[in-house]
Amino acid sequence: MAKSLVTHINPHLDDIAAIWLIKKFFPEYKDAKVEFISADKGKGGLNEVDTLYIGVGMGKYDEHKGDVDESAMSLVWKDIKSQNLGSKDNFEEKAIDEMVKWNTLYDTAKMPYGEWDDFSVEAFIRSYENSPADSLKTVELGAQILDRILPVLIRKQHSLADWDKRIDFESKWGKSMGIGSSAFKKTLAYRQGYQVVIQHDPKDNFMGVTAPGLSDVDLEPVYLKLKEADPEADWFLHQGHKMVLCGAGSAPDVTRTKLTLDQVIEIVKSI
Numbered sequence: 299m300a301k302s303l304v305t306h307i308n309p310h311l312d313d314i315a316a317i318w319l320i321k322k323f324f325p326e327y328k329d330a331k332v333e334f335i336s337a338d339k340g341k342g343g344l345n346e347v348d349t350l351y352i353g354v355g356m357g358k359y360d361e362h363k364g365d366v367d368e369s370a371m372s373l374v375w376k377d378i379k380s381q382n383l384g385s386k387d388n389f390e391e392k393a394i395d396e397m398v399k400w401n402t403l404y405d406t407a408k409m410p411y412g413e414w415d416d417f418s419v420e421a422f423i424r425s426y427e428n429s430p431a432d433s434l435k436t437v438e439l440g441a442q443i444l445d446r447i448l449p450v451l452i453r454k455q456h457s458l459a460d461w462d463k464r465i466d467f468e469s470k471w472g473k474s475m476g477i478g479s480s481a482f483k484k485t486l487a488y489r490q491g492y493q494v495v496i497q498h499d500p501k502d503n504f505m506g507v508t509a510p511g512l513s514d515v516d517l518e519p520v521y522l523k524l525k526e527a528d529p530e531a532d533w534f535l536h537q538g539h540k541m542v543l544c545g546a547g548s549a550p551d552v553t554r555t556k557l558t559l560d561q562v563i564e565i566v567k568s569i
Contacts, residue, residue: 312369312439393451456481504545531555
């Protein structure tokens with residue numbers, strides 16, 4: 299029999315994320331039809347043999363039955379993990395754990411408010427047309443966004459795993475580091491007070507020297523020394539003088555540098 303996933307009209311992000319998880323980890327629901335009802339319908343429990351109710355119906359995936367500090371997404375994820383159906387990739391598993399925490403904090407109104415909340419995923423994911431057709435578009439858009447968020451968080455987990463590979467040193471700007479990693483997120487270093495981060499991507503042989511955007515660091519002297527040390531490489535100094543790059547995802551066709559990570563570290567230290 300065909301499977302169905304039912305949630306309320308104009309679904310919240312946690313309902314959308316719960317549907318996304320079900321389709322991702324329950325193979326029999328991969329192609330399930332998504333349907334919408336009024337949030338006040340189906341109270342008192344519903345048959346869930348071929349139809350799962352998400353955020354409605356007072357069933358196992360509806361937090362409104364009294365599951366304090368839970369969301370539809372967290373209830374689904376707990377069920378997936380209890381059945382050992384979660385990701386076989388440890389980094390992906392931890393990334394989804396973080397997604398669930400973020401989503402649940404927002405859904406339970408415990409996410410700290412910020413100046414730019416109107417530009418968050420939660421703010422623009424919902425439509426206010428209150429129709430099943432538009433609600434389906436919202437679910438589809440939400441799934442696309444979550445598909446893009448997941449690799450970002452997986453990359454973060456790789457960054458945390460690579461953290462101990464870093465080489466700490468002092469530059470004229472203060473606390474600095476170098477790291478060989480294809481997935482390192484520089485913001486992890488900035489949050490811990492690093493003023494300069496040198497990253498070598500061993501996979502694509504890209505090299506970059508960066509600094510926090512709000513810092514007083516000016517990397518033009520680094521750029522000039524790198525150009526002098528390896529003039530054949532395509533070094534690029536960003537107009538903000540906080541980035542010196544030789545290759546990136548947006549510029550994969552550059553002539554790579556012949557300098558090693560250790561050599562670039564020594565150049566930065568010499569400024």
